[in-house]
Amino acid sequence: MRISKDPEVRKQEILDAASRLFEKQGIEKTSMADVAKEADITKGLVYYYFKSKEELVDEALKHFILESELVLKNIVQNRNLDFFGKLSEILKLYFLTISKNLGINTLAKSNPGVYELVKRSLCKSALDHTGVLVEEGVKSGFINISHPEYILKILIGGIADLYSEGVRDPDVFADIIEQTLHLPKDSLRIW
Amino acid sequence: MRISKDPEVRKQEILDAASRLFEKQGIEKTSMADVAKEADITKGLVYYYFKSKEELVDEALKHFILESELVLKNIVQNRNLDFFGKLSEILKLYFLTISKNLGINTLAKSNPGVYELVKRSLCKSALDHTGVLVEEGVKSGFINISHPEYILKILIGGIADLYSEGVRDPDVFADIIEQTLHLPKDSLRIW
Amino acid sequence: MRISKDPEVRKQEILDAASRLFEKQGIEKTSMADVAKEADITKGLVYYYFKSKEELVDEALKHFILESELVLKNIVQNRNLDFFGKLSEILKLYFLTISKNLGINTLAKSNPGVYELVKRSLCKSALDHTGVLVEEGVKSGFINISHPEYILKILIGGIADLYSEGVRDPDVFADIIEQTLHLPKDSLRIW
Amino acid sequence: MRISKDPEVRKQEILDAASRLFEKQGIEKTSMADVAKEADITKGLVYYYFKSKEELVDEALKHFILESELVLKNIVQNRNLDFFGKLSEILKLYFLTISKNLGINTLAKSNPGVYELVKRSLCKSALDHTGVLVEEGVKSGFINISHPEYILKILIGGIADLYSEGVRDPDVFADIIEQTLHLPKDSLRIW
DNA sequence: GATGAATGAGCATTCATTCAT
DNA sequence: AATGAATGAATGCTCATTCAT
Numbered sequence: 001m002r003i004s005k006d007p008e009v010r011k012q013e014i015l016d017a018a019s020r021l022f023e024k025q026g027i028e029k030t031s032m033a034d035v036a037k038e039a040d041i042t043k044g045l046v047y048y049y050f051k052s053k054e055e056l057v058d059e060a061l062k063h064f065i066l067e068s069e070l071v072l073k074n075i076v077q078n079r080n081l082d083f084f085g086k087l088s089e090i091l092k093l094y095f096l097t098i099s100k101n102l103g104i105n106t107l108a109k110s111n112p113g114v115y116e117l118v119k120r121s122l123c124k125s126a127l128d129h130t131g132v133l134v135e136e137g138v139k140s141g142f143i144n145i146s147h148p149e150y151i152l153k154i155l156i157g158g159i160a161d162l163y164s165e166g167v168r169d170p171d172v173f174a175d176i177i178e179q180t181l182h183l184p185k186d187s188l189r190i191w
Numbered sequence: 192m193r194i195s196k197d198p199e200v201r202k203q204e205i206l207d208a209a210s211r212l213f214e215k216q217g218i219e220k221t222s223m224a225d226v227a228k229e230a231d232i233t234k235g236l237v238y239y240y241f242k243s244k245e246e247l248v249d250e251a252l253k254h255f256i257l258e259s260e261l262v263l264k265n266i267v268q269n270r271n272l273d274f275f276g277k278l279s280e281i282l283k284l285y286f287l288t289i290s291k292n293l294g295i296n297t298l299a300k301s302n303p304g305v306y307e308l309v310k311r312s313l314c315k316s317a318l319d320h321t322g323v324l325v326e327e328g329v330k331s332g333f334i335n336i337s338h339p340e341y342i343l344k345i346l347i348g349g350i351a352d353l354y355s356e357g358v359r360d361p362d363v364f365a366d367i368i369e370q371t372l373h374l375p376k377d378s379l380r381i382w
Numbered sequence: 383m384r385i386s387k388d389p390e391v392r393k394q395e396i397l398d399a400a401s402r403l404f405e406k407q408g409i410e411k412t413s414m415a416d417v418a419k420e421a422d423i424t425k426g427l428v429y430y431y432f433k434s435k436e437e438l439v440d441e442a443l444k445h446f447i448l449e450s451e452l453v454l455k456n457i458v459q460n461r462n463l464d465f466f467g468k469l470s471e472i473l474k475l476y477f478l479t480i481s482k483n484l485g486i487n488t489l490a491k492s493n494p495g496v497y498e499l500v501k502r503s504l505c506k507s508a509l510d511h512t513g514v515l516v517e518e519g520v521k522s523g524f525i526n527i528s529h530p531e532y533i534l535k536i537l538i539g540g541i542a543d544l545y546s547e548g549v550r551d552p553d554v555f556a557d558i559i560e561q562t563l564h565l566p567k568d569s570l571r572i573w
Numbered sequence: 574m575r576i577s578k579d580p581e582v583r584k585q586e587i588l589d590a591a592s593r594l595f596e597k598q599g600i601e602k603t604s605m606a607d608v609a610k611e612a613d614i615t616k617g618l619v620y621y622y623f624k625s626k627e628e629l630v631d632e633a634l635k636h637f638i639l640e641s642e643l644v645l646k647n648i649v650q651n652r653n654l655d656f657f658g659k660l661s662e663i664l665k666l667y668f669l670t671i672s673k674n675l676g677i678n679t680l681a682k683s684n685p686g687v688y689e690l691v692k693r694s695l696c697k698s699a700l701d702h703t704g705v706l707v708e709e710g711v712k713s714g715f716i717n718i719s720h721p722e723y724i725l726k727i728l729i730g731g732i733a734d735l736y737s738e739g740v741r742d743p744d745v746f747a748d749i750i751e752q753t754l755h756l757p758k759d760s761l762r763i764w
Numbered sequence: 765g766a767t768g769a770a771t772g773a774g775c776a777t778t779c780a781t782t783c784a785t
Numbered sequence: 786a787a788t789g790a791a792t793g794a795a796t797g798c799t800c801a802t803t804c805a806t
Contacts, residue, residue, distance in 0.1 A: 003787090004787075007786080010786085028219045031779055031780080032781080033779075041788090042788050043789075044787065044788055044790095045786075045787055047780090048787070052780080053779095053780065053781090145370050146370070147367055147370075150358065150363065151367055151370065153352070153353065154346065154348075154349025154367070155349070157348065157349055158344065158345025159345070161344070162344065172338060175338060179338075179342070179371075179373070180342060180345075180371045193771075193805075194769095195768090195769055195770070195804090196770095198768090198769075201770095222796060222797080223797060223798080224797090232770075232771090233771055234771095234772085234798085235770070235773095235799085235800085236769075236771075238797090238798065239770075244796095244797065384782085384790085385791085389789090392791095413776080414775075414776060414777080415775075415776090423792090425777085426777095426794095429776090429778080430791075431790095433777095434776080435775095435776065435777090527752050528752065529745055529752075532745065533752070535734070535735065536727060536730075536734070537731070539730065540730055543727070543730055544723060549723065554720055554723065557720060561753075562724060564752070576766085604800055605800075605802080606800075606801090615766070615767050615768060616767090616802085617767055617769095617802095618765075618767075620801090621765070621766075
């Protein structure tokens with residue numbers, strides 16, 4: 001049966017279907033036929049909206065970032081939060097996104113690649129925003145170490161890895177961040 | 192034309208050819224036919240030495256780690272090195288291996304998966320050995336932070352990532368490690 | 383050049399092509415590529431209609447039986463035929479099917495397996511229907527031997543074998559059946 | 574390690590190994606490598622003795638017959654046995670061979686072909702010898718039916734089938750043979 | 765006689781992509 | 786916009802066979 005939909009809606013449905021499958025089975029192991037079936041349409045239509053699998057993959061991965069982009073921006077620009085408050089908020093959001101996107105499945109040995117791609121997107125986004133914040137922190141003297149941008153990068157990526165390996169205690173993470181960035185104990189309130 | 196070779200040699204050639212291709216194009220995108228062609232033999236012979244692609248992949252990846260395993264052990268047990276000396280040596284070796292195995296190519300967007308797999312192997316090996324050392328460091332009071340094992344993990348993985356993104360200055364790395372583990376400035380001599 | 387056909391038709395064409403080849407070369411020696419070529423389509427399309435070779439084989443073999451299933455049922459239930467009439471009709475149909483499906487080719491030494499499979503299908507179907515009839519014959523006293531079901535089984539299979547080895551005279555078959563089932567001479571009229 | 578053996582012995586060993594595997598897994602599913610491994614030699618040596626798989630298959634199948642050929646000949650020519658005695662002896666031998674060669678495995682759906690080939694060999698041999706006997710029986714008036722050779726053929730084949738389907742009672746078989754050949758009740762003593 | 769490394773053709777199956785309707 | 790039949794290239798894998806030693 002032929003169901004016409006608003007192009008925007010259709011495209012979004014396909015993107016969602018693809019994202020779901022990529023996360024569950026990995027990108028390479030997800031075929032265009034799989035995507036079509038998941039979206040309950042035909043392969044032909046997938047190709048009507050995306051001219052190749054590569055394009056579909058690219059657009060689907062973009063999503064992982066864009067979702068939180070807006071929220072992040074708001075946090076950083078929020079004048080009601082001080083440095084530690086902002087950092088806490090960003091990390092909170094970061095954890096939320098991680099826990100949503102880096103589930104056990106994504107990590108399976110049979111599924112390398114997606115984890116990495118997703119993580120890379122996630123981290124890039126997180127870094128862009130914390131980066132600004134850290135700069136601020138350095139200027140205002142809250143952060144007092146050399147190469148803070150690198151350390152931050154390491155932290156952001158490492159935290160994602162730790163999380164995906166099962167470490168879930170927020171206090172542990174707060175503790176780690178405070179120590180590595182040489183922040184006062186208990187300055188971060190992640191949960 | 193038929194060229195017979197010593198099985199050891201042949202097997203190594205195949206392993207080398209495979210590693211080369213895995214690094215260049217990624218594991219999934221490297222077919223057994225590709226490997227055969229690269230090794231200048233027939234597919235059949237590849238299967239004569241490795242009974243499946245999975246086995247070939249496993250053995251090829253093993254290489255990235257095993258090479259340094261022995262050396263690492265020696266460092267840790269070396270009574271002529273103090274704590275900082277040992278940590279320096281291990282990190283030196285770690286960098287060497289990274290710089291040999293995690294080149295720019297490995298990171299190519301078209302090549303997720305290998306980087307991650309190799310990195311995971313590498314880090315696991317590094318962690319096993321530094322882990323023991325850090326424990327030692329904690330006991331003897333050189334290291335004085337909470338969750339040192341997680342921080343070390345984050346460091347080890349993050350350093351590989353930083354390197355693969357182009358950061359190559361040894362002083363930067365030494366600096367980062369000293370700060371995050373709260374070690375005295377200039378206690379590590381990586382180069 | 384791209385020729386689209388009604389799926390029903392296409393599927394039947396593939397089934398026909400496959401049956402032809404199975405009969406000529408045997409199942410194991412017929413590749414999916416052979417089938418595609420015989421049907422003048424691509425391998426991919428064969429898989430579009432049958433999800434594996436096994437499924438194709440199964441469906442192709444089904445054909446040998448199902449064709450006559452309906453007719454057989456009608457014969458057995460036909461009130462206008464007496465016991466000998468029915469048996470004669472069933473055997474007639476059986477011969478027809480045999481002569482259509484168990485040609486000389488099927489028996490070729492290079493082709494074991496198909497003959498047996500087809501024969502097994504054929505015999506099973508014939509047995510199901512003659513079985514009921516024979517039971518009837520036993521009850522009404524037309525058949526008066528011990529182990530009639532085994533003898534019938536032997537007969538049904540044996541007849542197929544004899545036929546496939548070149549014996550074609552209907553009188554011979556009628557004679558054999560009459561004697562082994564201990565029926566009155568000339569009670570069966572096969573042709 | 575290199576073990577030289579008498580060529581005759583070696584060839585026989587290979588033949589035995591092959592027969593074992595053909596019976597267990599079917600001909601098509603037995604590779605030359607399997608045969609070599611089962612015979613504990615290398616593939617090359619199999620090819621030294623048999624120039625192709627086809628030749629190996631042919632010779633292996635011949636075996637199923639030859640084994641009993643000699644015994645059969647002796648029975649038929651034994652002047653101490655009367656007609657029924659000889660027929661009984663032959664059938665006894667036939668059952669023995671069947672029970673040895675047509676086991677459950679041979680019948681497996683995944684293994685059509687071997688069963689048929691073996692059965693065909695077996696039956697041919699049985700027929701050759703019972704044929705002579707039946708001719709004798711006809712001449713001396715013990716057998717009094719038309720087409721006895723065809724009926725015998727059907728019987729011989731059918732009995733093998735019944736056996737392989739699980740019917741094992743010797744009395745049943747004796748009964749069937751007596752009835753179909755119109756021999757006096759209890760004239761055959763198979764066991 | 766015997767070994768086992770090497771070949772090459774073939775096989776079932778998958779999948780991204782195209783295109784007539 | 787949407788369908789789904791059709792394509793064709795690739796993929797992992799098997800195996801009979803050869804041949805230098």
